[in-house]
Amino acid sequence: MKIVNSVAELDDGCTFVPTMGALHAGHASLFTAARSQSDFVVASIFVNPLQFENSKDLELYPRTPERDIEIARDSGATHLWLPQQSEIYPDNFTKRFAGPIGEIFEGSHRVGHFDGVVTVVSRLFDLLRPTKAIFGEKDFQQLFLIRKLAKSSYKDLEIIAAPTVRESDGLALSSRNIRLNKTDREAATVIFKALVAAKNSQTLEEARRVIFEISSQEPLFKLDYAEIINEGNFAIATQSTLKQRAIIAGWLNGVRLIDNMEMNLSSETPGAR
Ligand code: PAF
Secondary structure, three states, X not given: OEEXXXXXXXXXXXXXXXXXXXXXXXXXXXXXXXXXXXXXXEEEEOOOHHHOOOHHHHHHOOOOHHHHHHHHHHOOOOEEEXXXXXXXXXXXXXXXXXXXXXXXXXXXXXXXXXHHHHHHHHHHHHHHOOOEEEEEOOOHHHHHHHHHHHHHXXXXXXXXXXXXXXXXXXXXXXXXXXXXXXXXXXXXXXXXXXXXXXXXXXXXXXXHHHHHHHHHOOOXXXXXXXXXXXXXXXXXXXXXXXXXXXXXXXXXXXXXXXXXXXXXXXXXXXXXX
16 A cells, blocks of 8 residues: 555546544445455545534544554555645635535534535545545435535546444444443443334334433433434435435533434324335
């Protein structure tokens, strides 16, 4: 694997996996998926200040550079791009806005977060000019907004979604999990339990109820939002929504955790669906 600091050392046409480092098995699965598509896989590591709505979270974001290089190399990246902030954000860079869907759910709790995400992703795409780019489903609202960005501004770029990788007890892998102590780590399983209980529900109404009930049974977990949405437009799912997804987010001792799961639920309304 070749490590570069400037995009000038990279050709166009790669399969791209952008990251903010603190790599784990979830990222490794993205590199492996990318490598199955192409022999030219660029991973980038850039901790994007624009997507952190407070400086404390940016400061606390884990940084594990040596391990990151090993993981990227061992799981299929052929090139690792470590840009300087001046390459991504020269004085005249254009700020992007995520639009209304960037302001709901995760966006309403992290004001400006998705504007920062679409800005950095468009800068990375403009500089690197990849053919394909892979993003994890764990950040489902991010994936939605990046697909929308690509549809409007990068028509030849293929966006590929990769499934969430989980620990054996169901916790979705996240760079932030490193910050959970043993008690918090055990408490964190409430998120997966709530999603599975929702999936096993008979109706949308029951699913919404059980997500709130189960999340409130874990006193350490502070729920921010839970909802079942339409994957196509992020509206609240109804009985006629074909692609439903439960999304959930909250805090465990100062660590923000998010997750989501596909659902297939009817409504209590008789004869619906
Ligand atoms: O998902 C992430 O790690 C980041 O939001 C991304 C897409 C690399 C942009 O900074």
